Amino acid sequence: MRENTARKSVLVLGAGIAGIQASLDLAEMGITVHLVEDTPTIGGRMPQLDKTFPTNDCSMCILSPKMSECIRHPLIKLHIMSSLEGISGEPGDLKCRVIERAKYVDPSKCVSCGLCEEKCPVKLDDVFDVSLRKTKAISRYFLQSIPSEYTIKREHCLYLTKGVCRLCEKVCPTGAIDYEDKDREIELNVGAVILATGIDPFDPISIGQYHYHSSVNVVTALEFERMLSASGPLGGHVVRASDGREPSTLAFIQCVGSRDSGINRNYCSSACCMFAIKQSIIAREHMKELKASIFYMDIRAFGKDFDKYYDKAENKYGVRFTRARVADIIELTDGSLELKYTFENGSIQREAFDMVVLSTGLQPRPETRGLAESLDLKLNDYGFFRSKTFLPLETSRPGVFVCGAANGPKDIPESVVSASGAVAEAAKYLELDRQDPATQEDAPPEQQVTGERPRVGVFVCHCGINIAGVVDVKDVAAMAEGLQNVEHSEDVVYACSTDCLEVIKQRIEEHGLNRVVVAACTPRTHEPLFRETINEAGLNPYLFEMANIRDQCSWAHMEEPELATSKSKDLVEMAVAKSRGLHPLERLPISIDPEALVIGGGLSGMTAALDLADAGHQVYLVEKEDELGGNMRDILFNFDGSDPQEFLGKTIERVQSHKGIRVLTGANIREVNGYVGNFSTLVEDGESRTETLTHGAVIVATGGIEHRTSEYLYGETTRVVTQTEFERMLKDETFPAGRLRNVVMVQCVGSREGERMYCSRVCCSKAVKNALELRKRRAGANIYMACRDIRTYGFSEEYYTELRDGGALVFRYKPDRKPEVELMSPGDPDSRVRVSMIDPVLEKEVVIDADLLVLATAIDAPEDNSVLAKMLKVPLNSDGMFLEAHVKLRPVDFATEGIFVCGLAHSPKDMNESLAQSMAAAARALTFLQKKTILADGTIAEVRKDRCSGCAYCEAVCAYSAIEIDPEEKVAVVNDALCKGCGACVASCRCGALDLRGFSNRQIHAVIGALDIEAVEGVTAT
Amino acid sequence: MVKLKKNELDRLICRLAGSYDVYAPVDIDGNVEFARVSSAEDMDQSRTVTNLSPKEIFFPKDEVLFEYDADGIRPADSMDRPIAVWGIRSCDTKSLMLLDKVFGSAIQMPKEERFQDPYWKKRYDGALLFGAACAEPLSTCFCNWFGGGPFATEGMDVHVTDIGDAFLLNPVTPRGEDYLESLDFTAEVSESDRKAAAEIAGSAEAVMSPPVPIDGLDQLLPGLFLQEEVWGEVSAACINCGACTFVCPTCHCFDMQDEGRNEKGRRLRVWDSCMFPIFTSEASGHNPRSLSRHRVRQRVMHKYSYYPVNYGEYLCTGCGRCITVCPVNVDIRRTLLKLMTHDGEDG
């Protein structure tokens, strides 16, 4: 009995984006999640960011829906201001000791009015705004904190430390302050633990040469981010701290605290190059005249679509990229900063800048070490949780998984991928049952209102003095009383308080209300609560409307009480007008087939298939080649000496023997029909036999292919080979005859230029790996590497250092001056080649007679991606790779529900990254497959067939393929399962054949026409 | 009969304007239609057939029937002056008589149940109509099919003939006669005036093509009702633009529309057209005339069968406006001929 509950719950430590994602995925699979977070809010690092690369998406805009989803999910139990102190037991039955610290504010009473913070006399540096703003001892972590209730920092509270003050208690209108609150220790029994403890920025205070401690105009990247943020302390208006002047020149110094073995940071922080590029672009958008320069060693724009972003910064925003090391910074009298920097050739230059941004690297959080000790986990050399090759999301302790940047630097999508991936791994210790939300609704029977005349109840909230201090709420309530169809109107002190919610339910009963309007704060936070309340009283939850008279009225017009009151009246009248047209909406159940289709039998496809099959689902694994393995068959070594082929062999064996997996090799997808939960796919085998498979989800793992180059005399002599061929050569010891004196490697063959404006990501590490392997086997060989930027991101940096320390020579070439190659014995099929290139250090041409020239050729998208994309109705990016729903937060999903992507089909990535993404795709698919039904949203589009002329504009504008023209009837048909309710199709329908439930044309019309705007005569322009 | 010198016309108009709202043909941006005038100078009497018919004077394109609020219903502002029209042709005065049968007194009803539209009656009953003789009938004129002619006087109070330098004003009704008697600036009509008028009448008659006998059409049409093919044929070119119904002096279908919010608003009556797909769309969503041919059939049936069955004459005066205005040259005369000569067998 007890074991059962454990196996149905997971503890997630850390509520940043990775923790949130892991929690949501688990909860959607029916698992109870204990989300334990140290700070008073969920959100982690993302809320501190202004924009995100490479799309310049607003960080808060994309995060906040996930935050609210997380807080509202019934299966996610949030433990804020809490810490995990220890774990005992075995995987599947772990006992976790958690301490919840005292908050001193009763969250059930706090209404987040902010009076306490206003009155609190203790001013402190704000952590969220990296000390650029002051906060109080009682506060919210940041303005949009979730949960939104206030908490007291006990170490700063005057009463708690010195026994005096109690001001907050005096002003609190709801009596929420509780100085007697105590820390609590609880034990949670869970099946698995996922660590998502995140990462810290490097503190540059220790690096003297950058004068961070002494010059106020030298800031860290995170500080600069807060400056850029529109909701930050400077409102997005960047100024120098020294004189309040807007900078006109800006220098970014890269690798501050990264790639520096001197301070035990011999790894690349992976995200800082892109972060600096983003900041330079955003800063330039804020300040049109700004000249930004980035001082770097290598620009590591290795992610999907990153190089295009880099190119845009350089060529559209005029950002200057300078490959040089900054040796010193001197503060000038006017506060400007003179940089002394050294080029590769040793020459030194000095240049003054108005401001300097230190692109600080990422490092483990200080608590990590203590946590590792108390949880008995191993750390790597740099203090990150240690994971192993082939097991990228596991820690050293079974049943404890890690995601996000806690085991190595990651950007946002990688964190999200690892979070979902960790869920798939954790699932192995869990007991999964298929959920049926359609039957789980335990709401009271709903009152029938269709056909009844609207009977509207209006509740106008004081929100203490938040609204009532400005708006005459009694007057507003009285006005509402007089509106047509309003049966009842009253003002209430706190509409959201438990007792008031009861009042609302009573009034529904007393007055037979069938529509409820609450005039209070914002529906974005409170609509769900009120909907739930009226639902408890027997009304369909959609019969509710809110007028936002606090956030968008009383708080914004504090000096104009009369006008704020009349605005409130209008807003209430508009809400009542809308409410009259509200209809009960139903969330239709859509059944989900438990089977899954995985397209592609490489490592990614097999991993995803295994995770799904292990979770109890029948999987069809379709591979067009005759055998499984894909590109993995060509990976023959790993940095750490582990054997990829052994791993591959085991994986293939597991796949082939798994009874939940049916492997179809030599098979091609011919047709895909249906939608989430209900796909049917026509598969054709090598002998043209066809078969129709039905399944609930699809995972696309079609891989990539090695670019076929014609550059560098490839194909004209056996001595010019690709890295893949070279790897095989190393493994089989089939080198060309004679001594291997000189081996030259050329990077970026086909990548980062022309039609492939992307980095193939793995080639630098692969070249380093093979070079090190060569050195093992042919110690005497000279290794020369010609590259543009060396992109050995993350912990691969170590091996690059090792290679260079061992004497390999690295030359940097520019795309307009690539290495030149000539045959030394033309006509000889085994001719050696002479490679000439510019040595940027010596600034002269070097000529190498190479016994072997190894080309790092690009990873191409398979051409037939476009055929599959069309069948699945999912998009490709300009490089022909599958384009996910959102590059940041939905990295393995497609906009079309029920279809997921992983591995090289998504973008170039290495083996461990592919593994993590495949696990993530499996977990994301499980969030659907673990349900017998899903409920379509109530707010979706609907068609009036008699008005539809079948012009298909709706089909064209729908981002989710949720509406189509029926080929027989020739009218639009909405797929309830796929529709997200944005209404783009509705507004694009000239015929008025489409409408959006909950935001119908009729309702919006009524709102527009709700106010009687008296014609104003005799007033002219003022 | 009296004579009015052309230079005295303005005097007449001004005098009329003293107690009537006076309407006459006016050139508005190249379109000649009936509009309010205050002097003879505003008028353009050159057209035999105006672009728009004068029915709009008595049956506006849109009119507010009443306004309402929480306190009840208020009738729309009522006009207090009677209407006078100058220069209205016989096809149009005839059309007003046809419309009056509908709005003024529904004669198929028992007397006590007869509905009289107050909005129509208020305008039409007291109106004073100075009709104009047609000296130059057009090739599209076919009033003679319906018993009319260029010098017909039906529906007029005064019949006016332009004889060059003067108008001959001939009273048709007692109301017309009374008004003419009240004028002190008219002249005696001479024999040569009469002769001139007769000559004009004669040559006008001569221009008209001989009428096509359409007696019995109203009885014939119901038999064709279900013959889809013939309706398909006569409606093939029609693009249901509805322009014919808007310029027609006898079309009188209307739609009721309510405008308002909360507890106040108003009810309007606006012109409608049987050519529009929505015309017979029912609340259930069913539309018995969803196809073009059925709407064309409705227009023909209404004018040449249903109305005659109810009221004893065709709902068409042969003004020819629908022929002139049609962008695809659907000619009602050809349509009627086609239907009359149809062999009665479908397919």
Add this chain to the structure above:
Amino acid sequence: MSEWQPRILAILCNWCSYAGADLAGVSRIQYPPSIRVIRVPCSGRVDQLFILKSLQSGFDGVLVSGCHPGDCHYISGNYVARRKFALLKPLLEFIGIEPDRVQFSWISAGEGERFAEVITKITEDVRKLGPSKRLVKKT
């Protein structure tokens, strides 16, 4: 009331601009009490008729605001909307409607300050124009 106060209809998308308006309030940034807000899921939901109808109903100005390009919660709703606005705005200007009466903006969930600026700007613009007359239906 003494001075004429313009009334402006603001149609805001739920995920960005409406959230930006909330943030302005939470941050207690003050702006003129001129707007009346309609919340829609996405700027893509906005039919041009809503805007024209608002003017006809007597609003002195109309603001439609959505997510910045690339930020749309529904992937591309704001792009679909943008094409509609790109035509409506010049068309209204062409027929002689004062251009400042109908305005469009992108405001993100983080741009409370900007939301207040946009409202202040459109209010001042409309105040300069005086009460709307041209497309207002007189009944």
Add this chain to the structure above:
Amino acid sequence: MSVEKELRRTVKDLLEEGGIDLFIGWERGSLPTVASPLFITDPVDAERLIFDITCGSNPAVYFTKDRRQFDGRRVGVVLKGCDSRSMVLYIKEKQADRENVVMVGAQCNGVLDRGKVASAAGGREILELEDDGEKTVTLKGRDYEIAVERDSILSSSCLSCIHPDALECDHFIGEPRQSVTREQRLREVREFEALSSTERWERTRHEYEKCIRCYACRNVCPSCYCAVCFVDQNDPPWIGGTCEFTDSMIFHLVRNLHVAGRCVECGACARACPMDIDLLLLNRKVAMEVLERFNDEAGMDITAKPAMADFKEDEKQDFIMG
């Protein structure tokens, strides 16, 4: 060979062995100024076909009249440049199937504006019309005969036509014609734009106050084929049906926007308007914006998505508040 002669021969061939079931063309009507559409199934009737200045309306509309009435039949149709664009639009908007339409383009020398012809004749009835095809059209009435400059009585849509020839067609008859330049086409728009805001408003008001809400413009418009026009819908009642100016104006504005990227500037609306409202000006303005902003012209490219069903991420957004 004259255009008409070649047309007759082509149509006869098509009906005899070209695999079409029906051909839509024109014949002489009962008035000298307007031809009558002719629906032929018998090759013999090809002799009745004409193609001249009086073939004004857009025959593509028959494909949307009684929605998809020709389904199951292969239909040929003679098309002017604008007509062909409508046909292309229909194919893109799934109102017709390309394989079931035989598009016969014919050299278009413009079509008459009946309002202009009537004015040229001073309001007198026109009984005969002769077109020399180049400069002059002769009008004859009961007791007059006048020669008028051809351009002066052409539909203004023709005077500014930049695509007189059918682009997408299976047969083309006659010689391709020189078109006006884009700037000529937009002359009126530019001139109007140069006026002050108040003047533009006054003129617009003057024009649209004339509207009698007969919807002839909409009903003849090849791009207006909604089953129920928004203006006829009463749930919600989008817009009042009265002739009150703002009701009319908003109807026309929305119609303009509904045909944005879809209007082929055939001018049928303006010719059908019984009140002679200058309807084309706004359509042209919108078409100009569509071209400048979205680089699209209605019905020109059979493979491209219609402008309002499409978008580009990096589009000009000068109208967004800075």
